[in-house]
Amino acid sequence: MTNPRAPDVLHIPVLGEILRWRRGRLLFQIPLFLILMLIIYDGFTGPQFAPENTATVLAWVHYRGLVILLLLLAGNFFCMSCPFTLPRTIARRLSLHGGRWPAKLRNKWISVFSLFAIFWLYEWLDLWASPLLTAWVAVAYLLLSFALEAWFAESAFCKYVCPLGAFNFTFSMLSPLQITERSQQVCRDCRGKECVNGDQRVLGCGTELFVPTVQSNMDCVFCLDCARACPYDNVALQIRSPLKEARTRLAAPGYALAFLILSLIFTGVMSAFGMVPPVYRLQAWLAEALLIRSEAALLLLMFGAGNLLLPAVTLFLIGWINKPPGRSLLQSARSEASQFVPALLPLGAGIWLAHYGFHLATSGLAIVPVFQSFLLDHHITLLGDRPRWDLSMLLPLDWIFPLQVAVILAGTFASFASLALSGLENNHTPMQALRRILPWAVLLVLLAVAALSVFNLPMEMRGTLQIGNP
Ligand code: SF4
Numbered sequence: 001m002t003n004p005r006a007p008d009v010l011h012i013p014v015l016g017e018i019l020r021w022r023r024g025r026l027l028f029q030i031p032l033f034l035i036l037m038l039i040i041y042d043g044f045t046g047p048q049f050a051p052e053n054t055a056t057v058l059a060w061v062h063y064r065g066l067v068i069l070l071l072l073l074a075g076n077f078f079c080m081s082c083p084f085t086l087p088r089t090i091a092r093r094l095s096l097h098g099g100r101w102p103a104k105l106r107n108k109w110i111s112v113f114s115l116f117a118i119f120w121l122y123e124w125l126d127l128w129a130s131p132l133l134t135a136w137v138a139v140a141y142l143l144l145s146f147a148l149e150a151w152f153a154e155s156a157f158c159k160y161v162c163p164l165g166a167f168n169f170t171f172s173m174l175s176p177l178q179i180t181e182r183s184q185q186v187c188r189d190c191r192g193k194e195c196v197n198g199d200q201r202v203l204g205c206g207t208e209l210f211v212p213t214v215q216s217n218m219d220c221v222f223c224l225d226c227a228r229a230c231p232y233d234n235v236a237l238q239i240r241s242p243l244k245e246a247r248t249r250l251a252a253p254g255y256a257l258a259f260l261i262l263s264l265i266f267t268g269v270m271s272a273f274g275m276v277p278p279v280y281r282l283q284a285w286l287a288e289a290l291l292i293r294s295e296a297a298l299l300l301l302m303f304g305a306g307n308l309l310l311p312a313v314t315l316f317l318i319g320w321i322n323k324p325p326g327r328s329l330l331q332s333a334r335s336e337a338s339q340f341v342p343a344l345l346p347l348g349a350g351i352w353l354a355h356y357g358f359h360l361a362t363s364g365l366a367i368v369p370v371f372q373s374f375l376l377d378h379h380i381t382l383l384g385d386r387p388r389w390d391l392s393m394l395l396p397l398d399w400i401f402p403l404q405v406a407v408i409l410a411g412t413f414a415s416f417a418s419l420a421l422s423g424l425e426n427n428h429t430p431m432q433a434l435r436r437i438l439p440w441a442v443l444l445v446l447l448a449v450a451a452l453s454v455f456n457l458p459m460e461m462r463g464t465l466q467i468g469n470p
Pocket residue numbers: 181186187188190191192193194195196211212229230231232233234235
């Protein structure tokens with residue numbers, strides 16, 4: 001619901017006009033599409049040593065670090081600029097209003113497993129170390145998004161399949177901007193509902209969100225087609241509290257969305273754990289104890305346990321602890337998940353920021369020599385005739401761990417505050433609220449301690465020739 005006092009980005013002079021312009025999205029998509037083409041071209045044809053190739057440096061250092069920063073500081077502007085949607089838009093225009101995405105798959109379970117699959121492949125195939133495989137991942141993305149958009153009338157790839165989208169949707173729940181209507185009355189009187197249905201000029205909302213009912217950034221790709229399509233200029237991109245969704249019960253029923261969020265938070269810890277020395281000792285111990293020789297199987301076991309099984313067990317354990325009389329365990333776990341999992345989001349964002357921020361901080365400037373080298377390989381001396389391989393660190397090394405601690409602690413406190421507010425809103429007395437949120441608070445502390453312990457260990461630097469871990 002609109003807050004008349006909150007500033008609307010779409011009505012800031014110049015910026016608002018650019019954003020609402022019919023071709024406004026293209027302005028953001030074209031640079032990213034060119035970068036995607038560079039990743040594919042250099043990945044296939046460039047040097048196959050990861051710190052010297054734009055594909056690996058851009059995809060695994062810059063994209064990931066910048067996307068989490070952008071989500072927390074502004075909103076889902078990566079999905080807005082997503083280059084994978086360009087060929088998809090062509091497919092969509094050719095689709096002759098293709099079929100509907102199957103009803104049984106209209107939830108986040110595919111996203112849960114596609115996220116797990118990409119993290120598992122990343123660890124197993126060391127995608128960060130292979131320009132060629134990175135280029136293949138980009139090509140697979142292009143083909144899959146094109147195919148799904150040609151087959152289905154809605155943006156099924158973004159909403160139900162894309163692991164990048166699942167990550168972005170989840171953390172955009174903490175973004176300070178959200179689509180909303182300017183006047184409820186105008187929407188009530190509106191007959192065409194062009195924001196979702198579209199018109200001859202503009203496609204309606206690809207993920208089928210209806211502006212007057214939008215309460216969350218989940219599934220919003222920030223494309224602003226709704227603002228372009230609305231004939232009454234009644235769509236706003238408003239500033240809101242970043243914790244608004246963290247203290248609110250999930251709107252979508254069922255486990256899938258709550259499990260996606262919870263699993264992504266556990267994955268944050270596991271993904272960082274995958275880059276510190278104890279992971280290799282654990283892998284060796286498991287291989288010997290279980291007589292497993294295949295690395296793929298070992299990683300599947302380790303990350304399956306940490307990313308999927310552990311959050312599931314945790315959810316049912318808390319559901320059992322907080323189970324009110326007369327409710328089944330399943331009902332209780334579902335209710336707990338919908339009510340309190342969003343409160344864990346700030347800690348999850350802190351963990352991912354500490355991880356991806358580490359790579360950006362240690363290798364952010366590496367793109368300068370890598371791009372110089374790319375140009376020199378193509379006989380272009382525009383940026384000098386000798387790559388500056390000494391460039392890599394964006395921040396001094398001794399700042400990094402204190403910054404990681406700071407973002408994790410900030411996330412933990414914001415999660416505590418969200419838990420307390422959510423508990424107080426839904427329970428009669430502070431004592432009842434305290435009892436209800438206690439297991440979640442214990443989980444928060446355990447996750448924060450696990451994350452801090454992992455980040456306190458030497459972490460592999462990626463995308464740089466520089467050696468030296470904090
Ligand atoms: S098209 Fe505009 S006025 Fe109509 S429902 Fe959508 S946002 Fe409201």
